[in-house]
Amino acid sequence: MTRRTIGLISIALAVVVGIGTLVAVPAVYAETKTVTAKHPAVCVETKTVTAKRLVTAKRTLTPADEANLQALKALYKQIRDTAKLIRDKVKAAKAAHTDLTTFAADLKTAKMYATHRAVSHGIMLTEAERTALAAMQTSIRTLEKLLKTQRKAKASKETLDALKVQIKAAIAVRTAYLKAIHTAALANYSARLLTLIADANVKLTFLQGLLARLP
Numbered sequence: 001m002t003r004r005t006i007g008l009i010s011i012a013l014a015v016v017v018g019i020g021t022l023v024a025v026p027a028v029y030a031e032t033k034t035v036t037a038k039h040p041a042v043c044v045e046t047k048t049v050t051a052k053r054l055v056t057a058k059r060t061l062t063p064a065d066e067a068n069l070q071a072l073k074a075l076y077k078q079i080r081d082t083a084k085l086i087r088d089k090v091k092a093a094k095a096a097h098t099d100l101t102t103f104a105a106d107l108k109t110a111k112m113y114a115t116h117r118a119v120s121h122g123i124m125l126t127e128a129e130r131t132a133l134a135a136m137q138t139s140i141r142t143l144e145k146l147l148k149t150q151r152k153a154k155a156s157k158e159t160l161d162a163l164k165v166q167i168k169a170a171i172a173v174r175t176a177y178l179k180a181i182h183t184a185a186l187a188n189y190s191a192r193l194l195t196l197i198a199d200a201n202v203k204l205t206f207l208q209g210l211l212a213r214l215p
Contacts (some may be wrong), residue, residue, distance in 0.1 A: 061121065061189075068193040073119045075200035082207040083114030089214045098215050106210050113203040123185040124192070127199045136174040143167045 007119070061069070090107065093100055100107070117124070147163040185192055 018104060036167065065190055065193060068190070068197060069119060069121070072193065072197050072200060075197065075204060076117055076119060079114060079200065079204050082204065083110060085112055086114075086207065086214065089211065092158050093215055100214075103210070103214060110207055110210055113207060117200075123182060124196055125181065126167055126192070126195050129181055132177065133174065136177065140167060140170045140174065143170060196197070 086107075090100065143163060143166050146166065147160065150159055150163060
């Protein structure tokens with residue numbers, strides 16, 4: 001075999017490898033899409049983010065909406081500031097060995113209320129919606145854990161299939177609820193802002209009252 005022949009074979013092999021690499025890229029992409037489809041929670045979250053972008057692009061805010069957005073931002077800042085004062089007071093009380101057992105439930109609520117909420121022109125969830133979605137997600141996770149346990153226990157195919165049906169139904173309910181939230185936000189953003197402001201005022205009042213009662 002001449003050197004020229006060997007050189008031609010090497011070039012041919014390089015071309016084949018190159019073609020193989022190009023073909024592999026769509027295959028990886030297809031696999032990524034398949035993995036995403038197997039995780040509805042990820043898909044729903046992605047759709048929610050997309051929905052926020054669409055809402056921002058299409059909506060023209062009224063002067064009242066702009067004013068309410070600023071009011072909501074100010075309320076959230078007050079909530080954060082009050083929550084910090086509560087944390088500082090609790091830290092000082094613990095350092096002084098003061099018993100805070102009677103405040104345990106209220107402090108847990110305060111921690112939940114202090115969770116950061118971003119203010120945007122997109123879809124912002126009300127507390128009622130957050131609570132409902134959290135309950136739905138907990139139900140889905142419980143079923144998924146049960147399915148995992150049943151698989152390890154070598155449960156029958158019928159039992160596993162029944163659990164899969166329940167999980168699929170629970171995810172469908174959550175997805176429908178998210179779509180309903182999206183529709184409601186598009187239909188009446190101004191009313192949603194007022195609901196969010198009312199929610200924030202309830203939180204702030206609670207936190208301020210707790211701050212005053214803490215030793």
